[in-house]
Amino acid sequence: MSTAAHGPLLGRIAADATPGVNERARVRIPYDLRDRVRRNQYVTIADARSPGLVFLGRLITGPFFPSPEESSDIVADVEIQGELDGNQTYDTNNRPAPESAVYELGPAEVRELLGLHGDMVLGCLSGWPEIGLSLQSHNKDVLPRNVGIFGTVGSGKSNSVQVIIEEASARGWAIVLLDLEAEYVYMDQPTSQETLARALPKFGREPRGLPDFHVYHPVSCTSDRPESQPFTLRIADFEPSVTAELLQCTLAERNALFDCIDYLQQKYQPRMTTTDSERLTELFDPAPAKPPYTLQLLKARATERSPRNSESMDYVGLASKLQQLVHSGAFDQPNMRGLDPAEMLQPGRVNVIDVSIANDNVKNLVTADLLRKAFAYKIAREKAPPTLLVIEEAHSFMSRERAHTMHATLQMLRNVTRRGRKRWLALAFVSQQPGHLPPEIFELCNTRIVHTLRSMHNLDALMATTGDITRELWSRCPLLGTGEAIISSPQFHRAVVARIRPAASNRRFTR
Numbered sequence: 001m002s003t004a005a006h007g008p009l010l011g012r013i014a015a016d017a018t019p020g021v022n023e024r025a026r027v028r029i030p031y032d033l034r035d036r037v038r039r040n041q042y043v044t045i046a047d048a049r050s051p052g053l054v055f056l057g058r059l060i061t062g063p064f065f066p067s068p069e070e071s072s073d074i075v076a077d078v079e080i081q082g083e084l085d086g087n088q089t090y091d092t093n094n095r096p097a098p099e100s101a102v103y104e105l106g107p108a109e110v111r112e113l114l115g116l117h118g119d120m121v122l123g124c125l126s127g128w129p130e131i132g133l134s135l136q137s138h139n140k141d142v143l144p145r146n147v148g149i150f151g152t153v154g155s156g157k158s159n160s161v162q163v164i165i166e167e168a169s170a171r172g173w174a175i176v177l178l179d180l181e182a183e184y185v186y187m188d189q190p191t192s193q194e195t196l197a198r199a200l201p202k203f204g205r206e207p208r209g210l211p212d213f214h215v216y217h218p219v220s221c222t223s224d225r226p227e228s229q230p231f232t233l234r235i236a237d238f239e240p241s242v243t244a245e246l247l248q249c250t251l252a253e254r255n256a257l258f259d260c261i262d263y264l265q266q267k268y269q270p271r272m273t274t275t276d277s278e279r280l281t282e283l284f285d286p287a288p289a290k291p292p293y294t295l296q297l298l299k300a301r302a303t304e305r306s307p308r309n310s311e312s313m314d315y316v317g318l319a320s321k322l323q324q325l326v327h328s329g330a331f332d333q334p335n336m337r338g339l340d341p342a343e344m345l346q347p348g349r350v351n352v353i354d355v356s357i358a359n360d361n362v363k364n365l366v367t368a369d370l371l372r373k374a375f376a377y378k379i380a381r382e383k384a385p386p387t388l389l390v391i392e393e394a395h396s397f398m399s400r401e402r403a404h405t406m407h408a409t410l411q412m413l414r415n416v417t418r419r420g421r422k423r424w425l426a427l428a429f430v431s432q433q434p435g436h437l438p439p440e441i442f443e444l445c446n447t448r449i450v451h452t453l454r455s456m457h458n459l460d461a462l463m464a465t466t467g468d469i470t471r472e473l474w475s476r477c478p479l480l481g482t483g484e485a486i487i488s489s490p491q492f493h494r495a496v497v498a499r500i501r502p503a504a505s506n507r508r509f510t511r
């Protein structure tokens with residue numbers, strides 16, 4: 001299929017002076033078009049010698065003025081992004097011949113050619129306010145294939161999180177966000193930052209709080225949000241192998257844990273004929289914990305068995321780890337409800353779990369509880385709305401260093417992402433230390449929003465796992481301003497540099 005080149009004529013490809021760079025070509029442009037030559041302008045190039053051969057390009061350097069004479073041609077370098085076939089871009093092994101015509105692309109055409117159309121407004125192309133950039137809420141290749149939001153301290157990650165939450169919830173997604181710093185607990189109110197509010201109308205948005213918004217906190221902690229609802233964790237809701245990993249049990253402590261759980265199950269539930277659906281009903285029922293086992297019963301059993309301690313069964317070590325959990329006060333509190341997926345996972349509802357005061361163990365266990373329940377609920381209830389779970393500081397839940405001792409947790413994540421996709425369950429991982437995340441987590445994040453990153457350690461980790469971002473684009477990463485990001489997504493035909501719009505809802509601790 002041949003492709004027509006679009007837009008007004010900008011200039012012509014110059015002859016290659018020296019052996020050139022494969023993906024670059026020089027353009028000669030009449031001086032009177034100077035105002036139209038800006039870096040990052042997208043162009044199409046109709047090859048002068050092969051009719052029908054059309055390239056997509058982007059001006060990446062210039063404008064240069066090779067002659068001191070006024071009104072002589074100016075030059076710029078264009079990066080060849082691919083060959084166009086209809087509205088699709090394909091990789092190319094070719095370059096445009098000299099005298100090929102270079103045409104300027106208009107905003108609508110750029111949006112179309114790059115696949116930037118959608119119903120969730122994220123922002124615009126950086127430097128091109130007229131070229132809006134949106135994600136598609138109904139595209140299974142976008143949110144359900146998971147999102148990664150990375151960037152150094154203060155680069156704009158939390159703002160991007162808010163924008164995605166605002167847009168997805170407005171399109172009927174249910175959202176649960178783990179808030180590590182109690183910064184999102186007032187998102188039902190409009191933004192209070194004047195400068196952000198002023199920039200919103202350009203993106204067709206105005207300051208606005210979320211209409212269906214709820215805050216929860218572990219009963220052992222408090223929340224700065226007075227209406228926040230406390231919940232208890234129930235030790236019986238966890239896969240024993242996940243509990244063991246999150247408590248960083250040794251092998252002998254893990255053996256002891258399994259032994260104690262077995263004992264309590266035999267004692268309180270000797271029939272052992274629970275069906276899958278019975279187990280799910282128990283998991284979803286937010287009622288206060290009851291036997292077969294609670295943390296207190298488990299701890300008592302481990303203590304009772306302490307005299308039997310051996311090299312392979314460390315009841316003493318286990319009892320002390322369980323004691324720390326008892327101390328945390330987050331588990332199996334009488335008359336306290338657990339997390340209730342049926343209540344939280346409703347269309348358009350945004351739930352924030354404020355774990356700002358919890359210790360690391362409790363944070364991790366809340367994360368695991370949420371993942372397991374949301375996943376089980378989505379599998380069991382076909383009619384549940386599309387759901388997005390946002391995990392801030394993902395590297396502290398699942399780090400590269402700990403990955404080799406966290407097989408069960410990783411397996412749970414893998415399950416949630418692989419099988420969850422078919423049921424519209426999506427994860428968003430946020431991290432300022434992507435270099436500390438296991439590479440597997442990157443591979444799960446198909447849409448990546450990369451704010452500025454300056455440490456090579458963090459950049460290397462991303463570059464190694466993101467094939468569709470060119471070296472030229474990566475080189476801009478350390479220079480990005482606050483709120484700017486390189487975005488690659490299965491929805492976009494090319495990775496782009498975007499300016500993310502400011503959030504419309506409120507956030508605390510904004511610098």
Ligand SMILES: Nc1ncnc2c1ncn2[C@@H]1O[C@H](COP(=O)(O)OP(=O)(O)OP(=O)(O)O)[C@@H](O)[C@H]1O
Nearest residue numbers: 153154155156157158159482483500501502510511
């Ligand atoms: N897209 C944006 N447009 C305008 N201003 C922004 C944008 N994103 C962030 N900012 C500004 O930069 C500040 C820092 O942003 P933000 O808190 O989102 O960064 P962060 O990466 O989450 O930081 P941290 O690492 O501390 O969590 C915000 O308070 C806001 O004022």
Ligand SMILES: [Mg+2]
Nearest residue numbers: 154157158159
């Ligand atoms: Mg943040």
